Amino acid sequence: MNIVSVISHRSFLxxxxxxxxxxxxxxxxxxxxxxxxxxxxxxxxxxVLTVSWVIFSGPTGYISLAPAAFFGVGIYTAAVLGKVLxxxxxxxxxxxxxxxxxxLVGALTLRLRGIYFAIFTFGLVVLIQQVLLWWExxxxxxxxxxxxxxxxxxxxxxxLVILVxxxxxxYSIRRSKYGLALQSIGEDExxxxxxxxxxxxxxTITFAMSAFFVGAAGAIMATKxxxxxxxxxxxxxxxxxxxxxAIFGGMGQFFGPVLGAVIFAYLEEVLITKFPYYYMLxxxxxxxxxxxxxxxxxxxxxxxxxxxxLERRNANT
Amino acid sequence: MIETILDxxxxxxxxxxxxxxxxxxxxxxxxxARVLNIAHGEFLMLxxxxxxxxxxxxGVNPLVSLAICGPITFIIGFILYRTVxxxxxxxxxxxxxxxxxxxxxxxxxxxxxxxxxxxxxxxxIKGYTYLAFPVDVGGALFAANRLVTLAFxxxxxxxxxxxxxxxxxxxxIRAAAQDPGTAGLVxxxxxxVLALCFALGALLAGIAGALISMCYPVHGTMxxxxxxxxxxxxxxxxxxxxxxxxxxxxxxGLIGSIVTSIEPGLSLAxxxxxxxxxxxxxxxxxLGR
Amino acid sequence: MRILEGKKVVKHFGGLxxxxxxDFVINQGEVVGLIGPNGAGKTTLFxxxxxxxxxxSGVISFKDEEISGLKPHQICRKGVARTxxxxxxxxxxxxxxNVLLGSMFGKPSGMSSAAAxxxxxxxxxxxxxxxxxxxxxxxxxxxxxxRLEVARALATKPKLLLLDELIAGxxxxxxxxxxxxxxxxxxxxxxxxxxxxxxKAIMSICDRIMVLHHGEKIxxxxxxxxxxxxxxIEVYLGE
Numbered sequence: 019m020n021i022v023s024v025i026s027h028r029s030f031l032x033x034x035x036x037x038x039x040x041x042x043x044x045x046x047x048x049x050x051x052x053x054x055x056x057x058x059x060x061x062x063x064x065x066v067l068t069v070s071w072v073i074f075s076g077p078t079g080y081i082s083l084a085p086a087a088f089f090g091v092g093i094y095t096a097a098v099l100g101k102v103l104x105x106x107x108x109x110x111x112x113x114x115x116x117x118x119x120x121x122l123v124g125a126l127t128l129r130l131r132g133i134y135f136a137i138f139t140f141g142l143v144v145l146i147q148q149v150l151l152w153w154e155x156x157x158x159x160x161x162x163x164x165x166x167x168x169x170x171x172x173x174x175x176x177x178l179v180i181l182v183x184x185x186x187x188x189y190s191i192r193r194s195k196y197g198l199a200l201q202s203i204g205e206d207e208x209x210x211x212x213x214x215x216x217x218x219x220x221x222t223i224t225f226a227m228s229a230f231f232v233g234a235a236g237a238i239m240a241t242k243x244x245x246x247x248x249x250x251x252x253x254x255x256x257x258x259x260x261x262x263x264a265i266f267g268g269m270g271q272f273f274g275p276v277l278g279a280v281i282f283a284y285l286e287e288v289l290i291t292k293f294p295y296y297y298m299l300x301x302x303x304x305x306x307x308x309x310x311x312x313x314x315x316x317x318x319x320x321x322x323x324x325x326x327x328l329e330r331r332n333a334n335t
Numbered sequence: 336m337i338e339t340i341l342d343x344x345x346x347x348x349x350x351x352x353x354x355x356x357x358x359x360x361x362x363x364x365x366x367x368a369r370v371l372n373i374a375h376g377e378f379l380m381l382x383x384x385x386x387x388x389x390x391x392x393x394g395v396n397p398l399v400s401l402a403i404c405g406p407i408t409f410i411i412g413f414i415l416y417r418t419v420x421x422x423x424x425x426x427x428x429x430x431x432x433x434x435x436x437x438x439x440x441x442x443x444x445x446x447x448x449x450x451x452x453x454x455x456x457x458x459x460i461k462g463y464t465y466l467a468f469p470v471d472v473g474g475a476l477f478a479a480n481r482l483v484t485l486a487f488x489x490x491x492x493x494x495x496x497x498x499x500x501x502x503x504x505x506x507x508i509r510a511a512a513q514d515p516g517t518a519g520l521v522x523x524x525x526x527x528v529l530a531l532c533f534a535l536g537a538l539l540a541g542i543a544g545a546l547i548s549m550c551y552p553v554h555g556t557m558x559x560x561x562x563x564x565x566x567x568x569x570x571x572x573x574x575x576x577x578x579x580x581x582x583x584x585x586x587x588g589l590i591g592s593i594v595t596s597i598e599p600g601l602s603l604a605x606x607x608x609x610x611x612x613x614x615x616x617x618x619x620x621x622l623g624r
Numbered sequence: 625m626r627i628l629e630g631k632k633v634v635k636h637f638g639g640l641x642x643x644x645x646x647d648f649v650i651n652q653g654e655v656v657g658l659i660g661p662n663g664a665g666k667t668t669l670f671x672x673x674x675x676x677x678x679x680x681s682g683v684i685s686f687k688d689e690e691i692s693g694l695k696p697h698q699i700c701r702k703g704v705a706r707t708x709x710x711x712x713x714x715x716x717x718x719x720x721x722n723v724l725l726g727s728m729f730g731k732p733s734g735m736s737s738a739a740a741x742x743x744x745x746x747x748x749x750x751x752x753x754x755x756x757x758x759x760x761x762x763x764x765x766x767x768x769x770x771r772l773e774v775a776r777a778l779a780t781k782p783k784l785l786l787l788d789e790l791i792a793g794x795x796x797x798x799x800x801x802x803x804x805x806x807x808x809x810x811x812x813x814x815x816x817x818x819x820x821x822x823x824k825a826i827m828s829i830c831d832r833i834m835v836l837h838h839g840e841k842i843x844x845x846x847x848x849x850x851x852x853x854x855x856x857i858e859v860y861l862g863e
Contacts, residue, residue, distance in 0.1 A: 141563040152600035209712035211696040214730035295450040302446030
């Protein structure tokens with residue numbers, strides 16, 4: 019019995035995941051440093067952004083550049099309602115607002131070729147940014163808002179909950195008939211439609227579901243910035259990072275995007291204070307290099323190693 | 336009353352001239368070379384910031400900078416196409432896959448170019464004054480630099496049109512736009528032509544940036560909005576139609592000017608509404624196939 | 625009983641009339657052949673029936689219910705299935721998965737995943753693909769891919785099956801097997817319309833044949849009538 023076969027055993031994996039979850043859940047109780055909490059929160063956030071992006075764009079091949087827009091909607095919901103409503107409600111509304119926006123965008127553009135969808139989502143961030151800017155200058159005469167302060171431990175736990183819910187959702191979609199249907203849409207959309215799949219409805223709802231989690235994440239993360247304005251809330255970086263992380267990590271396997279998110283979230287934390295523009299430059303470079311030379315991402319490489327291990331095992335028996 | 340209308344119309348043409356240039360550039364890159372280059376605006380930004388530097392540091396006349404920035408962005412575009420996009424084209428299974436992967440690669444390029452610029456030029460907003468004196472046109476006053484920009488935009492646009500229509504290379508480009516496979520068969524060196532198209536697109540963006548720098552402030556993050564506008568114009572004029580992008584640019588400029596005269600700050604929103612209407616009613620655009 | 629009916633169906637692309645004022649009636653249980661030179665409008669007609677394209681004017685009815693204007697997935701659930709000239713299987717999904725999608729989504733009412741899996745496996749048996757059910761569809765031979773497409777179409781429990789050039793690209797053995805499959809499908813009570821260029825196959829199995837030319841129906845009748853029709857011979861030889 020070699021190590022690969024042990025690790026592939028399902029109960030081992032589940033046990034390991036359970037252990038990690040327990041550790042993460044109890045971490046703050048062990049007087050973890052603020053730095054650790056913040057770092058982990060950032061990692062959780064990026065996993066949420068990346069995995070939710072992959073839920074839709076992975077199987078269907080419809081590239082969405084809108085995560086930053088949904089994230090921003092979540093942030094702004096918290097900024098506007100945070101003082102008036104309790105935190106869980108604010109997060110729920112942020113998630114719902116993103117969900118509805120995604121439904122609208124999807125209903126409008128998912129009937130058309132994928133390129134129109136990509137273009138539309140790309141401009142969405144700047145569009146909402148400008149509209150909000152105009153609104154604030156002309157209508158409310160305020161520039162920016164101040165957000166309520168929430169302690170780091172609460173943010174940590176909320177983000178962890180959102181993460182777990184998202185991972186469960188993503189996993190069950192992937193294993194369900196809808197996951198297979200989404201894949202068929204990516205392989206041959208016309209054939210999928212002729213097999214009885216309501217492709218427009220499935221695409222739109224899946225897209226909206228992924229936006230839901232991004233909105234929730236935005237709502238809770240908003241509390242980390244004390245001052246929010248349209249430029250801070252709607253930042254194209256939050257569309258770039260999930261794409262980079264998913265492609266680097268590899269979309270063929272479930273763990274790929276998670277791996278990519280963890281790596282780059284950590285790298286960003288390490289580099290952002292000392293090399294603010296350099297790190298974005300490097301990340302951009304990495305994306306281009308991965309697109310050119312490593313299309314399957316890290317998970318693709320791991321898959322090959324895995325298969326090699328299993329083949330060796332089969333050859334030895 | 337007539338003065339206000341003239342104001343808005345000429346203002347729209349001024350804006351439209353720039354839009355026409357960048358849209359033609361993107362049309363070459365997407366319509367012909369099939370690269371949806373969302374880093375397009377970054378080339379514009381490079382042209383703008385380079386012109387600013389040349390003027391404020393070396394005192395180079397911005398109109399002369401046109402002849403410097405254009406070739407520089409051309410070369411950068413050419414190199415990028417040959418290194419990045421050619422390789423992607425080879426490894427992509429279908430045109431659809433290539434469109435997607437080239438768009439993502441250009442997303443990476445966007446961040447690379449933008450951050451190089453932010454490192455080189457810092458993130459503050461810059462500007463300079465050149466030809467800023469007012470000129471009287473039919474009773475309305477316009478800054479000379481904006482009129483010069485319009486003149487150049489129209490001139491370059493026409494030159495481009497003649498280039499495509501009359502020269503052998505231009506005809507090769509049009510052939511490649513219509514049907515790359517067949518064009519290859521009749522002796523057109525398709526790879527060279529596509530690289531040239533991409534590079535020409537970058538050139539147009541760089542020139543547009545240089546012209547913009549005369550009239551408006553410039554900064555490292557200015558490119559994104561222009562990319563989006565270029566995309567909307569290209570869809571408006573019809574994907575793949577270069578004349579469509581030229582006229583579409585002026586149409587959008589007029590719309591922008593009208594909206595700004597009613598409610599400044601909402602021009603992009605208006606463009607997006609138009610975009611949405613187009614997508615619902617006629618995604619192939621006005622002149623598109 | 626009339627299962628499919630088309631009245632004055634018109635479809636044009638730009639200035640070109642791909643299908644022009646075509647009337648047709650298909651009776652339940654028939655096997656109807658649809659022939660004509662390339663570009664005659666046969667696949668376009670299929671696209672209009674299956675909902676891949678919308679008619680410009682005219683009406684298509686399935687079991688006395690108008691379907692022209694419905695979306696492909698709606699028409700599929702009503703009981704019309706088709707295969708494609710270019711064999712549109714899902715390449716990276718295993719054979720069983722391809723068929724499962726039909727079982728799970730192709731019918732108006734849902735079905736438990738266990739029942740769907742059972743049905744899919746039965747269908748794979750029916751077409752002879754059980755041995756390769758875990759193979760990704762792209763790794764199959766052309767003949768097997770065509771079988772897979774048929775199995776997936778059958779999984780949606782159609783009353784009417786449109787086969788677009790099932791035999792194209794098959795060698796004589798595979799052709800014979802394909803014809804046997806068509807007979808088996810007919811045996812299940814499914815009405816079939818087949819576009820084909822291979823005359824022998826059409827003649828041996830079709831009850832009736834329709835001939836299209838330049839988007840118009842120029843002849844209709846039994847195989848014997850069609851092969852001896854002067855008009856049809858002119859159309860094929862005079863091109």
